[in-house]
Ligand SMILES: [Zn+2]
């Protein structure tokens with residue numbers, strides 16, 4: 533059962549590539565949308581050694597902001613006791629930086645309620661390339677890896693390998709936008725059946741590890757995507773017993789709960 537009154541993936545003014553909409557604005561929009569449970573999942577700070585390859589170097593919150601982020605959410609929780617407001621992070625799965633990510637964030641894990649593990653970069657010839665920065669940077673990735681389907685396969689296999697690390701220590705309980713490269717799918721010809729084996733192996737790994745999936749409506753708002761992330765793997769995931777948490781991935785207050793009604797109408801796997 534999916535809880536349609538829960539938005540489990542929200543960004544905040546602490547996001548360097550988001551908006552300056554206040555935390556209160558997100559909460560008010562949630563109340564307006566009938567959302568009762570909401571988790572703020574700002575992009576967690578990245579390990580020091582990692583050089584952000586995005587042109588604007590704006591992928592994540594700076595480390596010195598993390599205590600302020602947590603404090604602001606603790607205050608917010610107290611002001612809106614009628615809501616189930618949760619403190620979370622969207623933690624980047626960076627191939628090659630797993631131990632550093634765990635060491636960096638473990639001191640904060642106690643104050644987190646839950647966290648999402650998301651992959652936004654792929655390792656190509658010892659270089660981490662961004663997936664969702666722009667259509668242009670994504671096309672560089674496709675050309676380096678060989679094809680859109682090759683990117684999808686690598687996305688799945690890298691994530692499956694990464695799940696061997698003890699992400700529970702950071703309160704991770706679900707995987708963010710499991711098929712993120714489809715953000716630019718309309719620019720390419722591809723067939724999901726060609727990546728089925730890698731997809732199934734990843735879903736089996738997720739099921740074995742006991743994680744859930746972020747059923748993420750941001751894809752609906754991306755012109756080259758046109759569908760929620762994870763929706764096309766949902767029936768296979770449901771058959772494996774993997775639970776879902778809806779997420780708007782809102783970077784502006786207006787988008788809290790966005791697209792949930794579309795999933796409610798369409799989802800036959802519920
Ligand atoms: Zn973001």
Ligand SMILES: [Zn+2]
Nearest residue numbers: 622650708709
């Ligand atoms: Zn993300």
